[in-house]
Amino acid sequence: MPLAPRLLAHLDDIRLWQMPPARMKALPPPCTLHDPHTQWLLVPRDGRINVPEEGLESDTTPLLLGPTGSQVVALEGAAIALEVPSYRLAVSPLTGGQHRLLEHEQGHLVQALLEELTLRIERISPESQRYIAQAISDLLYCPAPALGETGECSLLAEADTLMRRRLAEHTLRAEDIAQAMGMSRAGLYRVLTPCGGFKTCLHALRLDRVAQLLRNPQQDRKAIKGLLFHNGFSSTEQFQRLFRQRFGVAARAFRKGALSPLLGDWRFEALPGNLS
Structure with a gap:
């Protein structure tokens, strides 16, 4: 039976997942300008993240995946995933999500926050969860696309x-x-x-x-x-x-904390060549 992500916790409107070592195809839900959407942040814990089609690979820096289409992701070792609504990140609904590694300082702070978070997640009050979710959001700013591109x-x-x-x-x-x-x-x-x-x-x-x-x-x-x-x-x-x-x-x-029923869930399909 293929391994699947396991939901660890909700932090306000951010969801934390435990990701298994595997080759998977990440399938974002359909999204348009009329609907909000989510993005994924993959944070390596003990291993390496690889997105072959994008030429992205890291064993230390978190990787941001946008809802622009399916991506093949290889996880060699444990990883935590954060599913974050686009409005949290100020990601433009015009230009869509971007696939990119976080900057060093961003990645270091996100990893430190997650380490603390996963150790005491069950003891954090709802009010504290709101502040932690905001802190994570503030770290995940998305720069505007370069305007030097053609077309x-x-x-x-x-x-x-x-x-x-x-x-x-x-x-x-x-x-x-x-x-x-x-x-x-x-x-x-x-x-x-x-x-x-x-x-x-x-x-x-x-x-x-x-x-x-x-x-x-x-x-x-x-x-x-x-x-x-x-x-x-x-x-x-x-x-x-x-x-x-x-x-x-x-x-x-x-x-007050109501979650949008319009935010779709990403799906992950296990691919041949499991890494576990």
């Missing part, structure tokens, strides 16, 4: 960056972003159409930003109304409708 990907990344910088502008229009990019409105729409268009992209970015703040314990004293207005929404009714559509729960329930 539509570069334009998409540039549009994403510009919209993020101007989320708070209630009257932000496609024309404003197009002008900042030195292109026509029609040209911008051509770039954004595969992602659902300008409004869909802008709403997704704003909703993920508010969700990130709602999960942050340091933002608990701030009213939801203030958070939504500071991130570009001008109508409470519109915000509540869009938030429920994207996350499956009301913003107030989300802040």
Whole structure:
């Protein structure tokens, strides 16, 4: 019987898994701009992580896998996996997830935190779990894609960056972003159409930003109304409708810890050549 990941714990909206030594195909759930998604962080404990198709390999540094398609992953030895919602990481729904090794300092701090965590996971209060989940999220920042690439990907990344910088502008229009990019409105729409268009992209970015703040314990004293207005929404009714559509729960329930039923689970299929 093939080995399978074993759920260790929930930390607020981050899940921890024990990963067996094996060759597996990681299958992320389908995701679109209209749905939140998750990313995986693989942390080697005693062995090596290898993603042949991406040319990534490490025995010390955690590896971030994005929901851009299936990947073959070889785990030589024990590993811990963190399943993290995209809004936690401020990963753009426009540019999708990235496959990359964490920087040295990021990796060192994540591993130290996990070592402490796995030793006393059953004794941590729900309130402390929220702060630990936030600490992990803060360590897993995802840099924006390089804008030096050619083609539509570069334009998409540039549009994403510009919209993020101007989320708070209630009257932000496609024309404003197009002008900042030195292109026509029609040209911008051509770039954004595969992602659902300008409004869909802008709403997704704003909703993920508010969700990130709602999960942050340091933002608990701030009213939801203030958070939504500071991130570009001008109508409470519109915000509540869009938030429920994207996350499956009301913003107030989300802040209290309700988990989105729309977040799909990754699946892992064991491949021939098991390493155990």
